[in-house]
Amino acid sequence: MLQEILGIGLIFVLTVLLALPLGRYIAKVYLGQPTWLDFMSPLENFIYKVCRINPKKEMTWQENLAALLTINFVWFFWMMFILMNQGWLPLNPDGNPSMSADLAFNTAVSFLVNCNLQHYSGETGVTYFSQLAGLMFMQFVTAGTGMAAAAMVFKAMKEHQTSQLGNFYSYFLKSCTRILLPVALVSAVILVFNGTPMNWEGKANIVTVQGDSVQVSRGPAAAMIAIKQAGTNGGGYFGVNSAHPLENPNYLTNIVENILIILIPIAFVFALGFYLNRKKLAWMIFGVMTLGFFLLLSVSVYFEMQGNPAITKMNINQSLGSMEGKEIRFGAAASAFWGITTTTTSNGSVNAMHDSMTPLSGAMQLIDMMINALYGGVGVGFLNFYIFIIIAVFISGLMVGRTPEFLGKKIEAKEMKIATIIALLHTFLILSFTALSSYVFTQDPSVGWLNNPGFHGFSEMLYEYTSSSANNGSGFEGLGDNTPFWNITCGIVLIMSRYLPIIGPIAIAGILANKKYIPESAGTLKTDTATFGFMVFAVIFIIAALSFFPALALGPLAEFFSLR
């Protein structure tokens, strides 16, 4: 009991201790200052030369966005090609078939947008070639894309007045070679030394002690697992993700993998402080995020360790907490902790089945993804938070009767319009598609999507769209989601909820960077104070939490009260 709480405390403390130096390092990378990984520069210069890119060429925010979207477009076709032809492509020792068009569309999009929602199962649905050349490749480059986008916004916030936001290719390549690759390599090595497979053989055939014939899946797992954790991707190598004893073999690997979930997202907040040389601002942002995180975490840990009330009524020993869908080697506390960290970032990997968790844990995970800005995905989490800051600046400015300014730039109607559209888009996508799927289900319950009746069934659908729109990728996996309806609707939600929230903040940052710089004066609204932090928190709570309250009441809250 105590050891379980100490275990999750350790994960958080270690993460913050690692995130501080990593944040300083990330700031140096984007500022172009010397770091100890400078031996990579000949390799990077070679890549620039081959690709005919001048990394020093500064581009406007529109040009940078065009570059970002073009390369994403290329990747989409690459993914579709691999997934629909994997049956005859190499590295397929188990003879897994090619994907159907709608499943390939869903999978391609979901990995392209750094979501990693999986409507297939790793052991049977993809080949080793697809795992590495398709899925793992996307896990690197889409994380790099999000980080490059954040780096552009950093640059826009730093400059007094400029139309140039750096070079997308340079930010992107450095994110891959200087940040993601080293972190992934170190983690992958820790994993193989703890028993995660890294081989090329097909399934092993075994007759067990009791005489059952079974097969055991394996393959080049360790390389992929490291980056899926570090890049807030979350698409597991095996079907059950990090609940699988080979994907996450012991408590130590669980600590490492869980640190990786929140490490780069938290480091990015500190990186902003170092980059702008405004450490107080970074601590304000970290404080707001951490306050929200701990509120959600404490509820989830408490209820998972309490256990399922319906099983408590059966009078058996539930001292270890709710164990349905959980692994003994992690226990209830570490499973709940993972569940909140994976939804607070846009990671979406799991080490326990969220579908079987107690109702309020499910509610906390949903709220986490509905906010989608507490730590958030690598790079993009900060972009979402940036939107909330802009709105909070505007509202506070109106409240105290001052011109709304953020870092010396006036926030006016145009920026506010973009920020509001982006903030409301998330709500709109989740609620309208959940309503649509509920309607389709009530018209024809024989579609057979739901694994659970009643309120919980509604939660399954709500969770799927929330996870899609937050680009999270975890699921209430009882939902039978490999159907054309779910593959296509989720695919649409995924695309809209990835690119608009990247375009919006970059546009705002680009427009603000172009404006005249107003030096700070006594009349300036201070944005690095606890008071302003409270304002941001209130804005997040009102926009993200309250607008979803009716949906939460119909799903997890109703289930909670019905179980008591």
Next chain:
Amino acid sequence: MKTHIVPALLMTATLFVLLVVIYPLIVWGFAQFAPEKGQGETVSVNGKVVGFAKVGQKFTEDKYFWSRPSAVEYNAASSGGSNKGPSNSDYLAQVQARIDTFLVHNPTIPKSAIPAELVTASGSGLDPDLSPQGAEVQVARIAKIRNLPEDKVNELVKTHTQGPLLGLFGPSKVNILALNLALDNL
């Protein structure tokens, strides 16, 4: 868009070489120095492989410590949890049935001593472990069937119990495959 298409294609190709070819090969190279060489540790009896040390397997016979219920019947060709919600009435009936089965096979154990893990399915369907309590409640049954003193079986459970990491972090656990093989060797 047009000016960006060529760099995009070339960048994709070069990063493919770095991230999809070189990076996995480096990890694979390191794996050759790992104790299990990236193959996954196997367990053999009389020279025959009977399982992977870290992957759970089905034990339902009374003479063995039972493993947890599994949604995939411990066939590691795939993996999966039950994904049953906590209020699902079919699911709760199933848990009740597992409790009844356990009581029939372990008549000396009071209901209140049955740990929930023995009547609920794991997340992966391949959970290799039980908690120490999960093993202890089965000792009486196994000692009786195997004609062993209970102390001796309890001792075996104790020696196979792995405590928290560094004695401080995380739950205690017992690997069921290792425990059952040790039982066969008594």
